[in-house]
Amino acid sequence: MNELEEFRAETRAWLEANCPASMRTPMPSEEMVWGGRNVEFCSEDQKLWFERMRDKSWFCPDWPVAYGGGGLDVRRSAILDAEMRRLHCRPPQINLGIWMLGPVLLEYASEEQKQRFLPPMARGEIRWCQGFSEPNAGSDLASLRTTAVLDGDDYVINGTKIWTSYGNKSDWMYALVRTGPMVPKQKGISLIVLDMTSPGVSVSPIDLISGKSSFCQVFFDNVRVPRSQLIGEVNDGWKLGKALLQHERRAMSRFSESALPTHFDLDEYVKRCLPAPQDADEVALQQRAVACLMDEQAFSLTNRRMIDSLSARQDVSGLMAISKLVHTEQEREKFEILLQLLGNQSMGWSGDGFASRDLDLTGAWLMSFAQTIAGGSSEVQLNVIAKRVLGLPDPVQGVRS
Amino acid sequence: MSLIYNEDQQQLLDSAQDFLAARSPVAAQRALRDADAAVGFDPQVWQGMVELGWSAVAFAEDQGGLDFGFAGFAPIFEQIGRHLSASPLLSSVVLCGSLIEQLGSDSQKQGLLPGLIAGEQRWALALEEADRHQPDLCDTRAIRTDSGYRLSGRKSWVIDGLEADGWLVIARLEDGQRGVFAVPAGTAGMTLQRRQMIDARNMAQLLLEDAAVDASALLSSDQFEAALELALDRGRACLAAELLGCCEAVFAMTLEYLRTRVQFDAPIGSFQALQHRAARLYVQLELMRSSVMAAFEALDRDQADPAQRRQLVSLAKWKANEAAQLISNEAIQMHGGIGVTDEYDLGLFLKRIRMAQSQLGHSAFHVSRYAGVRLS
Structure with a gap:
């Protein structure tokens, strides 16, 4: 048995011994555990699972041990991932800081900042939110206008951020702010982190077509932030922001893949709703559903290939660039098929006439529209692929097309 | 194995790239088409492929193969596609070779595989009877005679069927099961008709009218x-x-x-x-x-x-x-x-x-x- 297989066996044994049985069941959305100052548990098992994974340093299995991580290499963290999936282990916590900000801090932050921010993140003590988009800076993120002006040893922040997931429940925010001139607009941007309890921060939630949502708008009114909380160089935050977005794309596809808010297996619905397709319409619907399943499998194989390529030190930027686009569009197609399979039963809005599972499906379908927009719309993803992966030329200014 | 090429596969990919770019570029396929050759590929290019070991890649060593494993074909066929290169590798080696390897008796394998691997004997699979792929459809019949079988039926689409040294014909036996017969060129009762296709490769219709073969032509019907x-x-x-x-x-x-x-x-x-x-x-x-x-x-x-x-x-x-x-x-x-x-x-x-x-x-x-x- 080689070292990797030994690691797999140990990991499997550890998970079997330490992951409580109730943490190996599908996770309803209300039972997600969010790391942070006020972490809430629905059960003793949840707490146990959270603490055991934390103490094993497996919230961040692939971070260096020095910053509270597990120190695993790519292969081993992929094995941990696969073994958790095999045993249907729930994620012990959800933490956007770990998935997105963490890798960027590891690469760009000062040693002092790493020591200050990474270990609490790795212990699940701080819940992070992201302040990127603004009402007038969506796909054109670089046109953001929230300002941070140096005053003594503090930056004073004014402006507003929108589409901030869980802005009302987070402890800290990492934000892109304007510390320099608007022209050229990418040059005057910095990445800064701030405590959401700072005076002058206010948050209001946003309702979506699916109902209540995690999205918020955050307002800054003369919020003072110590200059030691600016990450990297002043006016060089665009580079960090782009790095962060790459991690976000991957995190988003992981996020929805880890079955949030609830998992809907198309296989199961097809078997249940079309046990023996007879009529032409049933056959056509089944074929469409099977094609969707096939595309899902092609995507999951692509994720596997990405891991294989990473461990062979091959360039995976192309595969990373397609990940969010493919996953969110496949999800939307899946929900559209589920809607057709279930008919009116999948379009209930509220009340006793519908099982909660059906209502969850309605919500998940409507949310699938948000997923192809959030974190860089599909069109932004296509721009990224065309320019950075395929090397197609930039538009020529003033060209009539 | 993983989902990326290992070192050996990468080497096969590189050598296939070098060989095909030099000997079988797209221009060569165009020239083949313009020459309207029924055989549809360049025998010298095919010989070159054999010399590179492509026909031996997947066979076990005791059968004269390289025992590389089937995954060796991934980089080879990828490069074949890139260069639009025509060859009987699929029809003779992959399809017929697989059937002979699995179903042939020791003497059948000894009789058929060495020539196939050496590129000296080229076999074609006579399976398809419908215009779309329907592998289960089989109206071709094999009637037992004193000395062997008589085969009758029509195989509409035989890839690389023209000028082959033999055909593996799928036919239904009298007990309703299907079997495969190794029918050598020159067998009486067979007519081949060339089908000129958009890709200008070798395609034939094979008509069997009481084509008589020895009992030894039937490969094992087990499995x-x-x-x-x-x-x-x-x-x-x-x-x-x-x-x-x-x-x-x-x-x-x-x-x-x-x-x-x-x-x-x-x-x-x-x-x-x-x-x-x-x-x-x-x-x-x-x-x-x-x-x-x-x-x-x-x-x-x-x-x-x-x-x-x-x-x-x-x-x-x-x-x-x-x-x-x-x-x-x-x-x-x-x-x-x-x-x-x-x-x-x-x-x-x-x-x-x-x-x-x-x-x-x-x-x-x-x-x-x-x-x-x-x-x-």
Whole structure:
């Protein structure tokens, strides 16, 4: 048995011994555990699972041990991932800081900042939110206008951020702010982190077509932030922001893949709703559903290939660039098929006439529209692929097309 | 194995690239077409492939093979697709070789495999009777006689059937089971008709009218259906890899054209409408590669159980078919007028792509087959 297989066996044994049985069941959305100052548990098992994974340093299995991580290499963290999936282990916590900000801090932050921010993140003590988009800076993120002006040893922040997931429940925010001139607009941007309890921060939630949502708008009114909380160089935050977005794309596809808010297996619905397709319409619907399943499998194989390529030190930027686009569009197609399979039963809005599972499906379908927009719309993803992966030329200014 | 090429496969890929670029570039396929040769490939190029060991890659050493494993065919067929190269590697080695290897008795294997591996004897599989791939359909009959069998029926589409040294004919026996007969060239009662196809390769209709063969022509009927399915799955994976290579070539041509073709004072690749479409082609190319690699992983040394193999091979052929459909169509559209001229190579790729899509199962066939496993 080689070292990797030994690691797999140990990991499997550890998970079997330490992951409580109730943490190996599908996770309803209300039972997600969010790391942070006020972490809430629905059960003793949840707490146990959270603490055991934390103490094993497996919230961040692939971070260096020095910053509270597990120190695993790519292969081993992929094995941990696969073994958790095999045993249907729930994620012990959800933490956007770990998935997105963490890798960027590891690469760009000062040693002092790493020591200050990474270990609490790795212990699940701080819940992070992201302040990127603004009402007038969506796909054109670089046109953001929230300002941070140096005053003594503090930056004073004014402006507003929108589409901030869980802005009302987070402890800290990492934000892109304007510390320099608007022209050229990418040059005057910095990445800064701030405590959401700072005076002058206010948050209001946003309702979506699916109902209540995690999205918020955050307002800054003369919020003072110590200059030691600016990450990297002043006016060089665009580079960090782009790095962060790459991690976000991957995190988003992981996020929805880890079955949030609830998992809907198309296989199961097809078997249940079309046990023996007879009529032409049933056959056509089944074929469409099977094609969707096939595309899902092609995507999951692509994720596997990405891991294989990473461990062979091959360039995976192309595969990373397609990940969010493919996953969110496949999800939307899946929900559209589920809607057709279930008919009116999948379009209930509220009340006793519908099982909660059906209502969850309605919500998940409507949310699938948000997923192809959030974190860089599909069109932004296509721009990224065309320019950075395929090397197609930039538009020529003033060209009539 | 993994979903990326290992060192050995990478070496095969590189040597195939060097060989085909030198000996079998697209221009050579065009010349073959213009010469209207019924055999459809260049025998000297085929001999070169044999010398490189391609016909021996997947066979065990005791049968005269290299015992590289089936996954060796992935890089080879990818390069065959890239260069649009015609050869009997699929028909003779992959399809017929698989059947003989699985179903032949020791003496049949000794009689047939060495010549096949050495490229001296070329075999063609006579299976298809319908216009679309229907591997279960079989009206060809084998009637027992005193000395052997008499075969009657029509095999409508025999890949590389012209000028073959023999045909593996699938026929229904009197007990209702199917079996496969090794019918050598020169057997009386056989008529071959050339079918000139869009890809200008070797295709024949084979008519059997009381064609008499020895009893020893029948390969073992034990496990015939399972053996045929495995042989076809191997062929399907190779076609999917070929389609992958075709698509890479077509996509590279298209990107180059988008970068260099100037209209409205700008390279057309700077227009977002075309950038987004090109990006979607890239997505399909990557999904196709992952699916093809997974099929070869399942087929390599026959590790996977048949259901898993069936699922992954059908996924690969389906994805290759679908992606190739989109990529070939979009490539022509983005090239505009030059894309539909005979002078330009894109049309040659389109024609081969359509044939490879259709062979051993179009998309709907593989969706149904995949569903049979996934939803059972």
